[in-house]
Amino acid sequence: MLQQLFSFKGGVKPDTNKAPSVQAPIGTAPLPRLLVVPLHQSIGGMPNPLVEAGDRVLKGQLIGSADQWLSSAVHAPTSGTVRAIEERVAAHPSGLPTLSVVIEPDGQDQWIERQPLDYQALEPERVREVLRDAGVVGLGGAVFPSHAKLSAAKAVAMEELVINGAECEPYMTCDDLLMRERADDIVRGSGIFRDLLQPKRVLIGIEDNKPEAAAAMKAAVERLGENFEVITVPTRYPAGGAKQLIRVLTGKEVPASKRSPEMGVQCFNVATAYTAWRAIAHGEPVLSRIVTLTGNVEQARNWDVLLGTPLRDFVALGQARPDTNGYLMGGPMMGFEMPGLDAPIIKATNCIIASSARLFPPPAPEMPCIRCGACAEACPHELQPFEMYWFARARNFGKTQEYNIFDCIECGCCSYVCPSHIPLVQYFRFAKSEIWSREREKAMADAAKARFELRNEREEREKAEKAERLAKAAAAKAAAKKPEPADNATPASATSGVDAPVDADPAAAKKAAIAAAMERARQQRESVQPKNTDGLSIAQRKEIAEIEARRAPLQARQTALDTENTEPQRTKSNDQ
Known part of the structure; x- marks a missing residue:
């Protein structure tokens, strides 16, 4: 039974330029002198650094933990020593720096203890946590944390799971070679996604300009006994876009106001499925990825390269020609020029194109x-x-x-x-x-x-509140000053011939209060005992004695001055 295909509006058919980079199998890039691993390599929050400069790390060790659910962990790509945690230039069109862990490899490539998991024996939420902590993100370019996409919408049943192997961008062949050489692991990873989402169908979409990849995927599906459907779709850019591929395979058009799970469909890249299987079945976090190196180079090829490898070390593998004038990350349609040769390979790096005036002539005037x-x-x-x-x-x-x-x-x-x-x-x-x-x-x-x-x-x-408190205090004070009439009190008219007692002079009372306060302060100073004087040496005791000897005349003089100041006040008070 043939699968009915649909079409999407628009699109273009640029020259693919894919042939040069598929002539050789995937190579393993050598270990660079330094690895610069950005902590922020996915959509979501910035992972928190877990290491410090000088620490020794093992391959696969967690160096940046996810700071929230929409985030993804980062790991050491090899064993070595952390030389710095600092701002380094990022693989981004802005060229702005980002916090990175700089690791000097020791050449031993010593792994952490890896723990393969039987995901079918785990709760679905636990499987999602494992994928998050393994740093599994969308490797088609969006780098959206994959665990966050593995929950079906509650109100809509999951109808289709789409595995995206279209790879429509010109020059790019990393997914093509991955499907040719590692199809079994892609199918197994797709099985993990199938078991978590429980769709009715699993559709693997591949553009019809990749017949070898389509044949390899069909053979892997049959070999592993899965009922996945491998479907070739017409080659037209951007058929590899998630919404476009969903439209071609299912006929569903996802509105801008909705997410695809709300339409009963979810989409993952083939490389994402591959890394999910390695994380679950082998305990391997995402430490490397397949990157196409092509364009103005002597040897175009796909390489399995460690994340954090500086662009300078990676492009040397292709032997760039002398007229190379820059490097694009991604394809010529959606890619951008790398800000410099010190920028590292990251999870979003699927292709590096060496550019030249011959390949990409200067744009015509607008x-x-x-x-x-x-x-x-x-x-x-x-x-x-x-x-x-x-x-x-x-x-x-x-x-x-x-x-x-x-x-x-x-x-x-x-x-x-x-x-x-x-x-x-x-x-x-x-x-x-x-x-x-x-x-x-x-x-x-x-x-x-x-x-x-x-x-x-x-x-x-x-x-x-302050005004209310002051009003209450004034009222209470006024009430306290009002005299209470006594039963046997003599009326004022009966004693009109006797003079009332005269209050003391307010100025004299104020000065007396000041003198009393000064006396209390002096007594407090004298009563204070010095602290931390136990176990003093002879030299320290001698020094303290000298200080006290100098202080005594000053204290005597101050006492005399205090006495002179208070004596006239007492005399004046007595005279009154």
């Missing part, structure tokens, strides 16, 4: 948009790129959102077909970054406003 609509016809998400371009250029970001700019997957189809050579994707990335920045600023301003209002409310409340 011309005005003629509203031909070619970009809208090529857009696989049925957007209107020319409208988003105009509003992004005018910085009218609200209108770009009305045209669903965040539905854009930045596949590059619109830029590829634009006759005016407008780098449309760059405008869309700019607009998205500006919107995110403004949203962050608005959130910060709202938080500051809320704090300001709360502070004002607190101050007003404290003022009211």
Whole structure:
């Protein structure tokens, strides 16, 4: 029975340029002099460093723990010594540094104790935790933590599990070679995902320009006795996009407002399934990945390379030609230029292309948009790129959102077909970054406003409470001063001929109180016993005695001055 295939709108057919890198089997990249392992290699939070400079680590040892559920752990790719934990340049178009663990390998490649697991005997939640702690993420490029995708929607039954082997990006062949050489482990890893999600069907989609990979996967499915369906799909970019492949295989169109599990389908890359099986069945965390090295090199090939390997060491394996002028990470459609040769290989690195003016000529000058609509016809998400371009250029970001700019997957189809050579994707990335920045600023301003209002409310409340306390204290004081009438008291009119006693002079009373306070302070100083004076040496005791001898005349003089100051006050008080 033939599988019914569907189609998606748009897409393009650029030259694939895949042949040079599939002529040799997957090679193992040699150990570099230093490994620079970024702690943040996936979508989600920044893992917390668990090692310090000077520590010796083993291969597979946890060096960065997941800080929250939507995060993924990071491990030492080999044994060696941690030389530093510092900011290093990241494999990112911004070129900004990120916190990294710098490891000097010792050449022994000594593993931690590995513990294979029988996942079928474990609770599903425990299996997800194992995958999280093993650092398993989407290796198709999105690097979304895989454990977070392995829970079916509660309200919708899981209908299809899609394993993505399409690999539509030009030049890239890492998934192709992985399926050819390690198909059994991919099928076993897909079985783990199947057992966790419980779908009715498992569909493995492969573009029809990879007949060897499709044959290897079909043979592995039969050999392992699985009922997975290996389906070849027409070669058209971007058929390897998750939503596009789901559309082709199932006919389901996932709206922008929903996630695919809400439509009863979930999608994983073949490399993700492979690393999941290695993590469960062999106790191996994600320490390396298959990377295509191609382009302007003498030897294009796929390499199994340790994460953290500097680009300088990796590209040396391909023997770049003298006219190489840069290196792209990813494919020519969605990739970006690496910020420098010190940037490391990370989990998201699936392809490195050595560029040259011959392979990638300088872009033609940007011309005005003629509203031909070619970009809208090529857009696989049925957007209107020319409208988003105009509003992004005018910085009218609200209108770009009305045209669903965040539905854009930045596949590059619109830029590829634009006759005016407008780098449309760059405008869309700019607009998205500006919107995110403004949203962050608005959130910060709202938080500051809320704090300001709360502070004002607190101050007003404290003022009211203080005024209430003072009023109560004044009332209590007034009540205490009011004389109580006695039963046998003589009326004032009866004693009008007798003079009332006169109160003492307030100034004299105040001075007397000051003198008494000074006397109490002097007595307190004299009564204070020195602390920590037990077990003093002879020299220390002699030094203390000298200090006390110098202090005695000063204390006597101060006492005399205090006496002189208080004597006139006493005399004046007596005279009164």
